[in-house]
Structures are given as C-alpha cells and as structure tokens.
Amino acid sequence: MSSDLHSALLTWYQHHQRKLPWRGEPDPYRVLLSEVLLQQTRVEQAIPYYHRFLQRFPTLEALARAEQEAVLKAWQGCGYYARARNLHRLAQQVVAAGGTLPTTVEGLRALPGLGPYTAAAVASIVFGEPVAAVDGNVRRVLSRLFAWEQPTPKLVQEAADALLSALAQQKDARPGDWNQALMELGATVCTPQNPGCGGCPVAAFCRGKASPERYPAARVRKQKSLELAALVLQGPAGVHLELRQGPVLGGLWGVPMEEEPGALERLLARFGLDSAEPVGSVRHDFTHRKLLIRVYKACWEATENPERRPLSRLDRKILELVKAHPRPPE
Secondary structure (H helix, E strand, O other): HHHHHHHHHHHHHHOOOOOOOOOOOOOOHHHHHHHOOOOOHHHHHHHHHHHHHHHHHOOOHHHHHHOOOHHHHHOOOOOOOOHHHHHHHHHHHHOOOOOOOOHHHHHHHHOOOHHHHHHHHHHHHHHOOOOOOOOHHHHHHHHHOOOOOOOOOOHHHHHHHHHHHHHHHOOOOOOHHHHHHHHHHHHOOOOOOOOOOOHOOHHHHOOOOOOHHHOOOOOOOOEEEEEEEEEEEEEEOOOOOOOOOOOOOOOOOOEEHHHHHHHHHHHHHHHOOOOOOOEEEEEEOOOOOOEEEEEEEEEOOEOOOOOOOOOOOHHHHHHHHHHHHOOOOO
C-alpha cells in the first residue's frame, strides 16, 4: 500500500500544489519565517506579512540587529506576538554563534520558539532530513486515512514516522516534498468541513472516506471569560500608551487596562482622576480567553502617536471605538 500511496500523493502534489512565495525557496531564513508565521496564521493571511517582514528584515542578520519594538511593529496585526519575540531572539542567538541555522531537527529544536513541528518542517524542507512534520492538517489527514476518532499525539506521530520511513527506502526520496504534500492535502482537499473526497488522490487508501466528518472528533476548546476596563487618556497631541508586559502582549504598547472587579476605580486612582466617560465595549478572543472590555475615555496631557508604536489588534479596536465616538462640542 505505502509505495502506491506515496506515488499517488506526490504526483498529485507535483501538479496541484499552490504557488506560495516560500515554496522552493533556497534561503533557510525565509522558509523558517514562513513556518513561524504559519504556526497560528492561515496561508492567505500569512503571505502579506511574509512579504512585509522580509522587506523590513531581509536577512537573519538584519533581524538580529533590530530593536524588539521594530520587530513587533513589522509583525503588527498578525497576532500571537510571542512568535515575533522568539524569532528575534533566535536570530540574535544564531548570529552570535556564527550566523548559520542548524541543519538538524535536534539543533533547530534548541532555538527559541521552535517546537517539534516547526523544527521538523524546516529540517526536512530545507535540509532534506527524513523527519515527519505533524501539524493540524497532517493530523486530520492521517486520522481519516486510518479512521481514528481520537488519536493520541503519539499515535499520529508514529504513523507519520512510519510513512516517511517507508518513503525513505525509495529512490530519490524527498522528505520535504512528502511533508508538504500531506499538509497541502489537508489544507486544500481533506478540509475540516466538506472535504473534497471525490478529488482526493489517496481516496483509494482511506478507511474514513465514508464519513470523514467523524475523523478526528472535534476538540473541545476551553476559553476563560474575562471582563476588563480600558481607559483611553486623550490630549491634543495624542493618547497615553503603556508598554505591556507578560507572555501574550509583552513588548507591545497599549492603553491602560485593568481586570474587573473594581477596574475603573483603580484606573482613575492611578491617574488621579475623578471620573471618565463611558464609550462602549469591545469583545476580543484569544486562544484560551474571551474578553469583554468596557471602554472609557478622559482628558489627559498625552502625547503618544499610536501609529508610531506596535499595537495589538485589541488596542487598535479600542482606539477605533473611541475615535468613532468623539467628544460632543461644548
């Protein structure tokens, strides 16, 4: 089965792969950047950020020399900013060690922000190392191929390893192409909803094709709901912004914000204000958090221009809400 399966999928990939700016790219840095972007961003969304980031930081050396704020500004809007912070640290670490990325999955795993999937993807695509890269697309393809409803990560990895090991026995095996073919199949044909089984190149080998929606069973994502208050302090020359800390939005700038209860009272006390005008509310979801932010505004001697600072999408939504509700004329 495996040789026919490999042949069918690789032939399909050769003729149907999407034309992506990092496909066939010989520069390891560019492939690495694409894989870091794709950790939490769909391909269509990642492409403009890929071009924008490379325009600003065309080499690993240029990225290493940059200030973190400039890196976050270039990443602005893409979300999951820990990726940008880790990529910046990675560049500094690699350049300090000589400027060459490790060529093995073990060496890549030792770098900031590179987990098993990203390290295996770069190692196989760029350096030809026969290691299986398992992302959400591959998990779904293999779960349907073997009719697994609730496969463990270990089971999926072992299946991916076995398929790649069988491929490695063939002449002119290209592990990077195989990994990309599996991912491409999951992204374009074996999709979560309404998969195109009729056009699937490996349908003849698929045990789950009769009811693909069963495989794998949907994961239940637990999200914590939080309520916060945000205080937008405005002056004739700008707004008041603060440098955020922490793993989620650390390194970005934003408006003062506190978690309920008692959030507004604490914000007012911090700035010595008696009151603030309510503007409205903003909802925003992170992977594990659902936020409801009540937004207030007040006059302040503020001078920051938000366009000059890296802001999260959440803070931009808050500022846009305030801009849409200007103070009425006195």
